[in-house]
Amino acid sequence: MSFxxxxxxxxxxxxxxxxETVDPPAEVADVAGLIAWLAARGGGYAEALxxxxxxxxxxxxxxxxxxAPIAGAREIAIFPPVTGG
Amino acid sequence: MxxxxxxxxxxxxxxxxxxxxxxxxxxVASFTGLVRGDDGLVAMExxxxxxxxxxxxxxxxxxxxxxxxxxxxxxxxxxxxxxxxDRIVFVxxxxxxxxxxxxxxxxxxxxLKTKAPFWKRxxxxxxxxxxxxxRVHDDEAAARWEDPTP
Numbered sequence: 001m002s003f004x005x006x007x008x009x010x011x012x013x014x015x016x017x018x019x020e021t022v023d024p025p026a027e028v029a030d031v032a033g034l035i036a037w038l039a040a041r042g043g044g045y046a047e048a049l050x051x052x053x054x055x056x057x058x059x060x061x062x063x064x065x066x067x068a069p070i071a072g073a074r075e076i077a078i079f080p081p082v083t084g085g
Numbered sequence: 086m087x088x089x090x091x092x093x094x095x096x097x098x099x100x101x102x103x104x105x106x107x108x109x110x111x112x113v114a115s116f117t118g119l120v121r122g123d124d125g126l127v128a129m130e131x132x133x134x135x136x137x138x139x140x141x142x143x144x145x146x147x148x149x150x151x152x153x154x155x156x157x158x159x160x161x162x163x164x165x166x167x168x169x170x171d172r173i174v175f176v177x178x179x180x181x182x183x184x185x186x187x188x189x190x191x192x193x194x195x196x197l198k199t200k201a202p203f204w205k206r207x208x209x210x211x212x213x214x215x216x217x218x219x220r221v222h223d224d225e226a227a228a229r230w231e232d233p234t235p
Contacts, residue, residue: 009132009218043204044152058202061137077134077202081219084131084162084203085174085194 001026001071005038007048008079011055014048031057032066035078049078056081086157086179087150089142091133093165101159101177108157110179114186116194121179122169125210131164131173134202138162145196149178152192160193162203192230199227 004022012018028037032052039049049055057064058077070076086108090096098117105113120129146158157179167173176193180186205217 006134008134008202011161011204058134058137061134063141063200075136077137079134079202080204080216082199082202083205083217083219084133084201085196085223 003070003073004075006075006077008077011048011079015044028070030067030069031059031064031076031078034070034076035066038078054080086159087143087146088159089139089146090159090161091135091138091142092163093096094159095163096172096175097190098175099173100179101161105157105177105179107180110186111181112183112186113157113177113179114183114190115175115177116190117172118174118194120167120169120171120173120186124207125171126207127210128166129173130206130208131167132204132206133162133164137202141201142197145193145200148196149189149193153178153180153189154182155180155185155189158189158193160197162197162201164203181235188233195223195226195230198223 002021003020005022006019007015024034024037028034035049035052038045052066056079057066059068059073060075098231102113102115136197146160155178159177161175163173176190178186206214207217208214
């Protein structure tokens with residue numbers, strides 16, 4: 001199951017790209033699992049994703065908790081807590 | 086009238102207030118957020134999630150409209166590079182009731198700070214840059230409007 005990944009703010013900077021298409025293995029079931037799978041790539045991924053507590057996510061442009069299932073997602077974004085306003 | 090704008094261009098609060106007043110609502114309230122110039126800040130860059138931002142702001146506005154009798158809401162949020170003194174965000178509300186206009190406005194700015202996908206990066210005079218950390222205070226300000234029922 002492939003989908004688009006998007007990165008924002010310091011997550012984007014550390015990973016060094018603003019997005020990519022991924023096709024994780026079936027055992028990657030939720031956002032937290034996806035973050036762990038990406039972090040295992042090492043390098044900027046490990047740096048950006050080392051502390052899941054500092055990360056937030058959206059599936060198909062709606063905020064979700066990190067235990068949200070990713071089945072059926074078309075676009076998943078990973079980013080720091082928002083700081084607008 | 087409901088209007089949500091995400092834009093690079095500056096905006097004029099006076100012009101937006103006049104449009105809310107034209108609704109003849111009885112009461113208009115507003116909030117304008119500006120870039121501060123303290124801590125050696127020379128510029129601020131606002132990044133956002135273009136595919137999501139407009140819809141996220143519209144959801145916050147819909148929640149405000151459901152809670153208070155508002156006849157008009159204008160929300161404007163800028164992105165891109167801003168300098169101290171620049172306006173970042175505008176929230177304006179119109180209602181026949183003073184409390185609805187004031188509370189609706191306060192709710193909108195508190196909620197959009199925690200529910201709209203923007204990230205601020207500060208550029209300092211010594212050439213360094215830092216991402217602004219989310220503040221616990223902002224979460225607390227947003228939480229005071231949470232529905233107590235599960």
